[in-house]
Amino acid sequence: MKINKTFVTQLIGLSLAMLASIAHSEALTLETLPKIKGVARHVGTSPQLHVATDKGLYVSHDEGRSWSLSFLFRLPATMVSETADGTLYAFVVGKGLLRIRGSEPMWTPVNNTFGAQVLTQLSATEDDPNRLVGLNQFGRIIVSTDEGANWHRNGGGNKPLTQSVQEGEKLYTTHCQSCHGAEGVGETYTMESLTNEKYIMAPSLDDSTHAWHHTDEALVKMILDGSQRTERMLAWKEQGLTEQNARALVAYMKSLWGQRALECQGPKHMQCM
Numbered sequence: 001m002k003i004n005k006t007f008v009t010q011l012i013g014l015s016l017a018m019l020a021s022i023a024h025s026e027a028l029t030l031e032t033l034p035k036i037k038g039v040a041r042h043v044g045t046s047p048q049l050h051v052a053t054d055k056g057l058y059v060s061h062d063e064g065r066s067w068s069l070s071f072l073f074r075l076p077a078t079m080v081s082e083t084a085d086g087t088l089y090a091f092v093v094g095k096g097l098l099r100i101r102g103s104e105p106m107w108t109p110v111n112n113t114f115g116a117q118v119l120t121q122l123s124a125t126e127d128d129p130n131r132l133v134g135l136n137q138f139g140r141i142i143v144s145t146d147e148g149a150n151w152h153r154n155g156g157g158n159k160p161l162t163q164s165v166q167e168g169e170k171l172y173t174t175h176c177q178s179c180h181g182a183e184g185v186g187e188t189y190t191m192e193s194l195t196n197e198k199y200i201m202a203p204s205l206d207d208s209t210h211a212w213h214h215t216d217e218a219l220v221k222m223i224l225d226g227s228q229r230t231e232r233m234l235a236w237k238e239q240g241l242t243e244q245n246a247r248a249l250v251a252y253m254k255s256l257w258g259q260r261a262l263e264c265q266g267p268k269h270m271q272c273m
């Protein structure tokens with residue numbers, strides 16, 4: 001039988017789910033909980049305490065004496081917090097942003113297109129509950145104006161758009177965004193990327209990780225010639241992209257970088273760390 005990857009991924013998913021449901025039946029004490037990353041109080045049908053831990057989301061209905069999993073997957077949870085209108089939000093790596101409104105009994109997925117970013121904080125006010133503001137692990141503020149469905153870097157989008165950047169943006173949306181994420185935030189964590197050590201993620205191309213450690217020439221070369229390490233990053237010259245296209249793509253990537261990355265690009269980055 002030919003075993004394909006999707007099948008294996010589903011199997012891993014299933015066994016994680018089974019592990020989670022076994023764990024579900026045993027209540028943990030505060031001392032036996034995995035490392036806590038965030039805590040929030042929520043009043044649903046009854047007062048509850050929620051924690052985000054290294055190994056999933058837990059809830060206590062007795063003010064913290066006993067805890068049980070509140071979300072099936074024991075994946076790292078990076079934050080949980082309640083906004084002023086009584087909505088509880090949490091972020092789980094591989095599952096994205098989740099929400100419990102009012103007395104809803106369980107978590108509902110909101111959005112899992114954060115790329116390589118995870119949320120470490122989230123806040124909203126009662127005057128405009130649609131507007132959420134979050135902090136990612138790179139210390140950047142990101143904003144959603146539609147209750148978490150779409151997120152953008154705060155302060156982005158006020159740079160002049162040259163023709164080259166516009167051309168690059170179009171090419172990027174068509175050919176690159178499916179892996180490297182909207183606005184270059186990188187590939188979103190999946191069960192496969194979290195469980196397969198050999199899986200090579202498509203890195204962020206904005207300035208949050210290391211794209212800016214490369215010179216323009218190195219980036220152009222990577223785009224045209226592809227990666228030696230994985231077939232997923234194609235040699236785009238074989239897909240019909242020209243050197244001029246690759247330069248436009250690099251111009252678009254650099255429109256997503258801040259001043260520091262632009263000034264420190266390439267070999268100079270060592271002095272800027």
Ligand code: HEC
Binds near residue numbers: 236
């Ligand atoms: C099918 C997924 C996929 C698509 C589509 C894709 N890439 Fe990639 N890309 C990758 C992966 C995976 C890597 C990591 C390669 C490695 O580490 O050797 C990568 C690496 C890169 C790098 C190197 C970044 C660094 O910091 O080292 C650049 C630049 C890049 N891609 C640009 C592009 C551009 C531009 C496009 C569209 C023309 C594109 N990629 C389309 C998966 C993809």
